[in-house]
Amino acid sequence: MFAVLKTGGKQYKVQAGDVLRVEKLNAAAGDKVQFNEILMVGSTLGAPLVDGACVQAEVIDQIKADKVLTYVKRRRKHSSQRTRGHRQQLTLLRVTDVLENGADKTGVKAAVGARTKVESAEKPAKAKKPAKEAAEA
Template identity: 65%
Template structure:
């Protein structure tokens, strides 16, 4: 049996025993993690998700936290004589070994979910766990009507730093941001986003606005675009 799973904005075809490098996970060497976004299962019977296969999961053992190959890129500013740099970057990755592929029951195993190390959701889960345990009995006895109040969604606000064209006629390579491919980069350009520093400056309201424009609600926070963009913008300074 094989599975096609998604993590870190990328898709991987895996079988039991496979070793692969994925975007950095919030896990230590020796831990077992579970990937729950399974797009397809193959074998005697093929099951295609819509978009994911309900109850399916891939479990893997974390071998080590590693770095990818060093990437070199040359930066030269137009019309500025002598302003040029050669920079390097090594992506942080997690080396895992696939131990099991579950066609069903993945939501009942209790195995720690594989979450990106820089993901906002990972921080929220860790922060919420101790708060829930420490909640006083009086809070549990609060009126049911108050507990049932829905969370208030942030209203989208158009970012003030959108541009009509790239500065100097040369946009940044936004595909360096994990989760941004050629299609998303094109949508960002259509909406006036050409540079890392634009993405890095967005607040919650501006993120909500861009989520609607890109038709990928939650993608910006889930793939941690803001922190990635800050890193790439700093490298260009």
């Protein structure tokens, strides 16, 4: 059975045993992660997501993509030029399981991007003082 999942702003068609290169995730090598944004499982099409479906994967490694070089040259009487390089950080995954339902009962942590802000439950939110009390103090 195959599934179409969404992560890192891209969509991937996967099935058990596939190896993927996705945008960097907050996970170490050997961790199991679960993708909950599933657009399609087999012949079941989501609107926009399939409820209760998930794809589980094991993190193989954190890698970098090939270097992309850009060359900028100013024309005419300016003799300036610049070469810049960039290597995108990726996560290498092996898909282990595609589940049509029961995603909330698996106990596997959700796949979260490396740059996504995750609010910690340990930090209580600061209570703001009402404007009247702040003005009097």
